[in-house]
Amino acid sequence: EDASPRKSAWGLLVAGGLGASLLALHAVVTPFVMPALRRVCLPFVPATSAQIENVLQMLRGRRGSLVDIGSGDGRIVIAAAKRGFKAVGYELNPWLVWYSRYSAWRDGVHQNTKFYISDLWKVSFSHYTNVVIFGVPQMMPQLEKKLEEELQHNARVIACRFPFPCWIPDHITGEGIDTVWAYDLKTSKRETECLKMTSGTEF
Structure with missing residues (x-):
């Protein structure tokens, strides 16, 4: 006579455990999957040691604030902070932002770094003098237009x-996937007609 209540209790426990596991899996996976569903996907691909070194090379002699657009696990921001920059990272994935904050604390540069969960298209970068971006081809025309409208003439974009x-x-420095391009807005020239052709792209 006691078998049915016991089976019901075990059934509830199993169902509850399965539900909790699925909920936890959803919470972990969703931040990584959602960017892929956007019209322009900025996937997380960790920066290589060569890429970081090339970025730092382009920052030599520079001062002021720095922002990494799509900062991932925070490697560029942390490396820049170790070179004396007040560095900020914007990243859409909350797990990567939390990990970046932990890494900055672990490396002793948390006072010179900040990480925000935010969509890059909803942020103004007007007060930064150094901008780093690991982009994809589909987003570069619109981002070029956005940065040209927002940044000061003394800004450098890497x-x-x-x-x-x-x-x-x-x-320009590096080769292959490690290539880095530096643009000084006060001297960089653009082909106006090219920008007009690409400015109508929607994201």
Whole structure:
């Protein structure tokens, strides 16, 4: 006579455990899957040691604030903070932001770093003088237009993996996927007609 209540109790425990597991899996996986569902996907691909070194090379002699657009696990922000920059990272994935904050604390640079969970298209970068972006080809035309409208003339933009379509870089270093392009807005020239053709792209 006691078998049915016991079976019901075990059934509830199993169902509850399965539900909790699925909920936890959803919480972990969703931040990584959602960017892929956006029209322009900025996937998380960790920066290589060579890429970080090339970015730091482009920052030599520079001062002021720095922002990494799509900061991932925070490697660029932390490396820049170790070089004396007040560095900020914007990242859509909350798990990566939390990990970045932990890494900055672990490396002793948490006072010079900040990480925000935010969509790059909803942020103004007007008060930054150094900008780093690991982009994808589909987003570069619109991002080029956004940065040109927002940044001051003394800003430097450092693009990794893919260059901007219209700006002419002032410096290039690295090879293959480790290539880095640096653009000084006060000297970089762009092909106006090219920008007009790409400015109508929607994201």
